[in-house]
Amino acid sequence: MKVLLADDHELVRDTLAMFLDVEAGIVTEVAGTLEEAQQKLRDDGPFDLVILDFNMPGMNGLEGLRAAIASCATQRFALISGEASRSVAEQALAMGAAGFIPKSLPAKSLVNAVKFMAMGERYAPIEFMTAGDAEPTNVLSEQLTKRELQVLRGLTEGKTNKQIARDLDVQEPTVKLHIRNTYRKIGAPNRTVAALLAREAGLF
Numbered sequence: 001m002k003v004l005l006a007d008d009h010e011l012v013r014d015t016l017a018m019f020l021d022v023e024a025g026i027v028t029e030v031a032g033t034l035e036e037a038q039q040k041l042r043d044d045g046p047f048d049l050v051i052l053d054f055n056m057p058g059m060n061g062l063e064g065l066r067a068a069i070a071s072c073a074t075q076r077f078a079l080i081s082g083e084a085s086r087s088v089a090e091q092a093l094a095m096g097a098a099g100f101i102p103k104s105l106p107a108k109s110l111v112n113a114v115k116f117m118a119m120g121e122r123y124a125p126i127e128f129m130t131a132g133d134a135e136p137t138n139v140l141s142e143q144l145t146k147r148e149l150q151v152l153r154g155l156t157e158g159k160t161n162k163q164i165a166r167d168l169d170v171q172e173p174t175v176k177l178h179i180r181n182t183y184r185k186i187g188a189p190n191r192t193v194a195a196l197l198a199r200e201a202g203l204f
Helices: 010-024 034-044 062-071 086-095 107-118 139-143 146-156 161-168 172-186 191-200
Strands: 002-006 027-031 049-053 077-081 099-102
Touching (some): 002 010, 002 034, 010 027, 010 107, 010 191, 027 034, 034 049, 049 062, 062 077, 062 086, 077 086, 099 107, 146 161, 146 172, 146 191, 172 191
Parallel strands (some): 002 027, 077 099
């Protein structure tokens, strides 16, 4: 299975590529702009799936997706974003996209979504697509307790366990316990990925 992942945030791109390579054995190539992705399609395509970041250079929102689909009708494209609304996801699917992936998805769910689309299916998370527009919710925040969210904020700020414990007036072993629980709930293997997922989800 061969996937092209295009995202201008290097840490996000490389982390997602690592998950796909390690967890699913998918051969993943990466690009940082729509133009670079199109060049890789010409040089190395076709791919089982091409994943395009909604906000990366060259995309201009849905126009980039529309142009990509029009230029390569036999290629499967999916949209990924940490900011796009349900309306954007619906429009992408209506254009013929293979699916929409919120970056707030837990890592394992994201890997499964990519595999699902690469095998020819369409994907959009039910929770995201059925969420009410009037009261948007954050998938990650709903999974965590108030204290776990406070600890996760500390991780995104690059603080050590000792610093987080001091800020929250708790013992360091307590912070470690909250970190382990947070990793498990959001599907993060370490503090770097946890912080990355929180930032991409717009949690802090």
